[in-house]
């Protein structure tokens with residue numbers, strides 16, 4: 001492989017997602033046709049125990065607690081940054097100014113102003129920058145997107161998109177940074193889960209022009225892990241109802257649901273698009289299945305169990321099941337391929353403009369909730 005077709009990735013923030021990324025890179029041999037060899041070369045985290053975990057990855061030559069040291073390394077071409085949201089802007093800008101490309105985590109800055117500054121600096125410096133959102137890389141959403149792009153829906157009737165967790169249902173679960181506005185951001189659950197729900201809608205051009213939002217704080221305090229309790233001051237559940245202009249200019253309703261207190265939902269990502277000619281429905285609750293609606297004299301929701309055929313070919317047989325770690329690996333492959341100019345017609349990661357648009361939506365939702373009125377994003 002030539003140097004241009006190699007991606008030497010560094011990670012800043014080796015927690016939950018830093019490790020998921022390391023795992024995706026460690027089994028790169030699973031991928032058949034990315035056209036880029038990617039490997040993990042360096043990791044930065046403030047916790048020695050976290051750094052120790054990465055000793056199991058043979059390609060890693062630098063473990064450090066200094067982001068500056070990682071960014072000075074000639075063995076790093078691009079950096080995946082997975083840290084709490086209040087640190088995104090500072091670290092993303094550092095990466096860009098060190099001359100490295102960036103795969104940022106959502107929400108891509110703690111708020112709209114931060115996201116705009118990151119996007120603008122990336123543009124000024126000409127860096128390749130994308131933001132993480134992996135669920136569209138499942139075979140189901142991929143098929144759904146290709147049906148929409150082929151115009152099979154007819155006139156759009158409605159779009160429903162969401163990402164639901166039950167992880168915060170237990171009030172005895174100790175507090176962490178994701179439940180505190182100063183670390184997670186004022187937009188709360190929308191910052192945390194929202195990018196997943198809007199990646200495909202934004203890519204399809206379905207940016208709402210008017211929204212009405214209802215936000216909920218449900219568990220107001222949590223154990224602080226030291227015998228006391230701490231305020232839990234983020235929005236936990238958010239329901240946004242909006243509309244965007246359809247192909248003929250008439251408004252199409254869209255609902256975007258992000259919840260951390262959703263009974264029975266472990267990690268449920270879903271998208272449903274209805275149209276006059278065909279409708280489609282995918283949920284990670286039925287991970288193999290794409291539901292397709294058709295009508296003749298009668299009306300049918302047809303279930304198709306899709307093969308394991310993600311955008312980048314894998315060695316795993318097509319008859320098997322696709323999973324979360326697979327979609328995460330496919331997303332990193334899309335980043336690597338697009339950076340190298342070999343994405344082809346495949347679906348790409350969230351762009352900086354899309355990340356900014358998502359924050360415009362969250363800010364509008366916050367204003368709508370506060371004023372109890374319909375608000376225009378932007």
Ligand SMILES: NC(=O)c1ccc[n+]([C@@H]2O[C@H](COP(=O)([O-])OP(=O)(O)OC[C@H]3O[C@@H](n4cnc5c(N)ncnc54)[C@H](O)[C@@H]3O)[C@@H](O)[C@H]2O)c1
Nearest residue numbers: 013014015016017018044045046047050082083105106132
């Ligand atoms: N794409 C997804 O599905 C997904 C899932 C969960 C979280 N996330 C996002 O990933 C990011 C990180 O979330 P997480 O769940 O991995 O968090 P985490 O708390 O598990 O890990 C964060 C890590 O960052 C380290 N860190 C903190 N400050 C640092 C600094 N200045 N320099 C270096 N390391 C530092 C911490 O020590 C910790 O190990 C967030 O932006 C979050 O929204 C994405």
